[in-house]
Amino acid sequence: MGSLTIGAFARAARLSPKALRLYDELGLLRPARVDPASGYRFYEPAQLERARLVAWLRRLGMPLARIRVVCELEPADAAREVAAYWARVEADTAARRDLAAFLIDQLQGRGDEHMTLGIRYAVRSDTGRVRPSNEDAAYAGARLLAVADGFGGEGHGGEGRGAPASAAVIEALRPLDTDIPAGELLNALDQAVHEADAALRDIMRTDPSMEGVGSTLTALLWSGSRLGLVHIGDSRAYVLRDGELFQITHDHTHVQSLIDEGRLSPEEAASHPQRSLLLRALAGRGVAADLKLREARPGDRYLLCSDGLSTVVPLPAVQDALASAADPDEAVRRLVDLANDAGGPDNVTCVVADVTKGGVV
Numbered sequence: 001m002g003s004l005t006i007g008a009f010a011r012a013a014r015l016s017p018k019a020l021r022l023y024d025e026l027g028l029l030r031p032a033r034v035d036p037a038s039g040y041r042f043y044e045p046a047q048l049e050r051a052r053l054v055a056w057l058r059r060l061g062m063p064l065a066r067i068r069v070v071c072e073l074e075p076a077d078a079a080r081e082v083a084a085y086w087a088r089v090e091a092d093t094a095a096r097r098d099l100a101a102f103l104i105d106q107l108q109g110r111g112d113e114h115m116t117l118g119i120r121y122a123v124r125s126d127t128g129r130v131r132p133s134n135e136d137a138a139y140a141g142a143r144l145l146a147v148a149d150g151f152g153g154e155g156h157g158g159e160g161r162g163a164p165a166s167a168a169v170i171e172a173l174r175p176l177d178t179d180i181p182a183g184e185l186l187n188a189l190d191q192a193v194h195e196a197d198a199a200l201r202d203i204m205r206t207d208p209s210m211e212g213v214g215s216t217l218t219a220l221l222w223s224g225s226r227l228g229l230v231h232i233g234d235s236r237a238y239v240l241r242d243g244e245l246f247q248i249t250h251d252h253t254h255v256q257s258l259i260d261e262g263r264l265s266p267e268e269a270a271s272h273p274q275r276s277l278l279l280r281a282l283a284g285r286g287v288a289a290d291l292k293l294r295e296a297r298p299g300d301r302y303l304l305c306s307d308g309l310s311t312v313v314p315l316p317a318v319q320d321a322l323a324s325a326a327d328p329d330e331a332v333r334r335l336v337d338l339a340n341d342a343g344g345p346d347n348v349t350c351v352v353a354d355v356t357k358g359g360v361v
């Protein structure tokens with residue numbers, strides 16, 4: 001088979017001539033030759049394999065820049081790159097699916113909006129055994145639970161400069177500890193996050209030495225039997241339900257992105273030199289937070305914690321402490337003690353709440 005015109009090549013590759021011209025302009029799929037007089041593009045049959053790969057990847061929704069990378073790789077490496085891309089797509093889709101399911105339930109009126117649940121709660125924050133000061137902040141109230149972990153700042157290597165940041169973030173959320181309709185939970189949390197981010201900008205504008213400060217945030221806001229979750233950074237939220245512990249947040253860290261893409265195992269992540277590198281956090285730059293809606297059930301036990309717990313205490317030990325503690329006060333004491341017994345390399349903050357029928361206990 002000789003050279004193919006752009007029309008014949010497009011039909012064989014199941015691409016349009018318009019797409020082929022675009023891929024030529026982008027350097028993704030160059031024609032074998034271009035007639036100097038007419039400007040017609042001609043392709044060789046050997047280029048069909050690459051063209052079909054491009055077509056398949058486009059059907060997956062892969063961006064053109066990433067397709068260019070895949071096409072230059074050896075087959076085994078290309079396969080790993082496609083797997084990593086699809087793992088990220090599935091993670092993003094799962095988060096949107098949860099929100100869609102809740103909204104469908106709300107719009108169809110299937111939710112029990114009249115059930116009133118309360119919580120009994122406890123909070124404990126500790127400097128740990130190594131850090132000179134505590135840069136964590138927390139809040140626990142009848143409707144709102146929140147944990148923030150501050151970081152950064154230029155002065156003195158940034159040590160201790162995260163405390164004003166985490167405190168400002170928590171202060172921005174405090175007004176939410178009131179009765180808010182279930183349908184407004186996410187809007188209220190989203191607005192509070194914007195106000196927290198603005199507060200961080202004000203801190204840096206007022207004091208230039210605070211440039212670079214920021215904070216994580218994980219918070220739960222209750223209304224009836226529904227709760228809204230807002231999350232950014234590597235603080236975490238868990239729920240203990242029917243004896244099983246589930247993490248309900250997703251770390252915004254470099255190593256977690258590598259795990260999601262299949263490039264790193266959870267075991268390897270535990271000792272990775274960049275395990276604390278945040279990809280997303282509140283830092284006065286308008287970064288979006290994760291927002292989710294969940295259904296609370298009587299008997300649920302929720303844990304919010306800074307990474308001073310989650311990176312030090314193995315998950316089975318966390319689950320055992322939560323499951324065996326008689327009440328939230330005992331649970332937060334046990335968890336903080338576990339972190340300190342493991343060396344306490346970081347500040348550790350825990351908020352534990354039990355979901356009950358009726359009002360706050």
